[in-house]
Amino acid sequence: MNKRPSIFLFIWRFFVFFVGIFSLISCWTIAFFLTNYLYRHFHYHPSNYVRELMNFIIGLFILGIAVQFLEKMGGWRAKQIEFFHSMKKSFEQIANGNFNIRLESISPHSPFNELVESINRMAQELSEMEQLRQEFVSNVSHEIQSPLTSIIGFIHALKNDKLSAEQRARYLHIIETESKRLSKLSDNLLKLTSLESEHHPFEPKKYRLDQQLKNIVLACEPQWLEKAIDIDIVLDKTEIVADKDLLDQVWMNLLHNSIKFTPQKGKLSISVSQSGQKIQVAVSDTGIGMSEEEKMHMFERFYKADRSRNRSEGGNGLGLAIVKKIVSMHHGDIKVESTKGKGTTIFVSLPSGK
Template sequence: MRELGKQFRPPLKWIVFGLVGIHLLIAATWGIAYLLLNHIVDWFDPSVGHPIWKQFLTIEVGLFLVFAFGTFARIFIKPVRRQMDWFFHLISAMKELSKGNFEVTLKTNLRYMGQFGPLISSFNEMASELNQMEKMRQEFISNVSHEFQSPLTSISGFARALQRDDLPTDTRHHYLDIIEMESKRLSRLSDNLLKLTSLESKHHPFEAKPYRLDRQLRHIILSSEPLWQEKNIEMEVELPEVTVVADEDLMSQVWINLLHNSIKFTPEGGTIGVRLTVGHKQVHAVLFNSGPDISDEALPHLFERFFREDKSREREGGGSGLGLSIVKKIIEMHGGEIAASNRLKGGAQFAISLPYDN
């Protein structure tokens, strides 16, 4: 704060002007006191004219006027000084913010902030948002490091085991299969990270055009038939004719991700449903399954990056925890909404709303 005060110290000429002004103020006060006293003496009793007495009274009146002027000046200058203090604190806080200290805040006092009030409130809000973003960035880096470290450790361990000459052939093939599986998982994780980064950069290609949403969903369901038939899953499909304006390739990623997740978590002989309905200026798509419910603790975090309700089960299935984040981002790019919930009959449900021009 002292250094800031030195930076904002007025030039020498302004100090000289200030000193001259103070002396002029004293002279003016003395003159006003002298004239005022002469007027009072002449009005009260012209015969009182002793110079010493008059000088004494002049000094008393002058001191009173100086004290009065000083009091009034202090009343008016005090808020300005308070505001300057806030200004110096703001500059100091901005320097801390530029150094990466996002936990800095400014105390608010509506009595003295004046026109700096909205600025200080906005600064505190900005610092809080930056602090939150920094925590999210650190958490993201930690999650990425963890997700890459796990398969890399497996690959390194099994590659080292393959160097043994006495390793049986079937064991060697088993280790190679694991290395291949972990390599593919690393590749999928890298692709999903690049895809999510591209979507969040707002420079991802986005070509919205009219197409039949019901045909797209029907094609994706049929192309996934080997997966759901292998588990004897029953498909309940209600797809009336609906034409939407959207990016067909991006929306295809949404349906593939949600459908494959439903197949993964639906037990043998279970049910998966896909339904389309058209409302006022919106088209609603619902995908549900008869698998396990989503826990209440997981529901609020389901679309967060790297979040997995059952981490061990997801890792075995090759999941990266990025699929639903990508789904949500694509839906938001289209001006839609997605929500997850549990059905009354049991099982998870994903409801998607997209803009629809009748």
Template sequence: MKKHLISALRSERRRNYTMNASIVSAVFMIMIWAGLLTGFIMIGIKRCLHFLSPLQMPFVFLIVGLVVSVIIGTCISAAVASKIVRPVREVKKAMHRVEKGDFSQRLEVTGFNGEIDELIESYNKMAQELGGIEMFRENFINSFSHEFKTPIVSIQGFAKQLKKENLSEEKKQEYIDIIISESRRLTNLSSNILMLSKLENQQIITDKTSFSLDEQIRNCILLLEKQWTAKDISFDIDMQEIQYTTNAEMLSQVWVNIIGNAIKFSPEGSSIRVKLFKEGDVITAEITDRGIGMDQQTISHIFERFYQGDRAHASEGNGLGLPLVKRIVELCNGNIRVESQYGKGTNFIVTLPENG
């Protein structure tokens, strides 16, 4: 949106010059047509007024010519002005609708004036992008409300159950564990939202340090030991020793999220392959699981906020981990992509430039 607005503002002066040239051309054409039509009319009048004396004829021609020229010029000017002004009025009306929050209005290109057409195209692009932003905002609010409401309702429900006097000790412990789990989920959701909002407004990485990238990934695997040991998952690790410079704490979020997802979607007793290597000035990390995989529709939405392709595991996450991962990789001037087939596992590939 900003791009189109800036482009429109920068071309405003050029547009004014072109508009002036168009007006001058229109006036010139009006004068020519008015002169031609006046000439034809005067020839007709001369034939009708043959009874006038030679001295009266010039004065009559002058008066009639002036009147006819004014009438014809006014009519042609009104038609041309209407042709020029109408699209501008339409843009003005459409802008008023945008001010009121209606981004659905689109204008047709006139084909009459290049600069006016450019203005209309800029408006259409702006309205389209504003409409997309508004839709994204509404979806975000709806998803955000749902993600917060679900654990809160769950906590309230199980807290009420705990007030029952005849509740067994086993049930009490079960409900307490659920409340703790849902509270942790709320905490993670809040933390991820705050971090994602911060990173989206951040353009450069601060607090850079040099560290061992392969050692960082190993530490992230150990951090998730409880999860992968519970499912008897093993790791096939093939990593080169690589030094990297960036914000280490921020980059660790990438590996924790990707490896955590690999563990979550892997079947019990399976293995996860972690590969890290460097070719030229590009560092590549691949994390491959043998889980359920994803279809193409899921892959196309996987980095969107709150998107959860597998509803069976929806309660285990909040749909913010991968958008956070993508933003961190982008800040490192890197790239992340997914290779997956449903039922055959998933491979996340992260590429980072050597110099960050």
């Protein structure tokens, strides 16, 4: 919080209070001399009670007139009405989904300044959220649209009776791949939404992390064998308290990426090390690597460094967003070292939780 405006506000309030007291005394003094003059002029001698009462009433009356006069002179009332009017208009705009508003304060020391600030902040945050929502919808639409276009195109082509058996098999294979991609998209979207909803079940329990990693490597065997990738695993016995199902997803996504972005006969290594309460898993490959720019965006939803390559490999750019969310749910950390054309290493640090 900025301290300067509150000090000014304090001084301003003190000043207003002082002016108020001074005005009251002045008005009462004027009333005192005015009533005294009138009593003398009309030779009237009222009791002390009536004198005080008259002084009080006339003093208040003069104060009222002075305040009205000052308000008119300074245009305060008009400014206040204008301010409330613009505030009402801003709320109406926000309710209609227009968040590009900027409310101006009446004066630098107005007591409404904090309210103005928070309304402007709220509008800005809503506007950022709306932008994210629009980007999300456009990304999802694009990710749905491109496989669908391809599926429809190849179904159309399959209607041709003159196709050879080989061509037919190739088209069917493309349709199958694109359908799987659509199914994976919906699966990943549901997963990400569920993870971000804070209601996703999180059930940490103690298990052997090294065994989990070995099982994942075995589960991916068909993929790495197909590309003749050499796998090197250095896994000491390591116990962790974590959500096993969620971490399955992390290692699976990282390993899939390494296999996907590593050319034939490449090398992949997985290691786990522990120092104190910190466990670090490193997944390393000799694949295409990433530039500094690509590294900056790789955890964003729907980010793919090479869209054309990803089309053939069938990714939606959600894998690492899921990884990052799961790692942060475990209070862990994820780091990347990568050199374009040489390879990538992803380090996932997790508390052992014991």
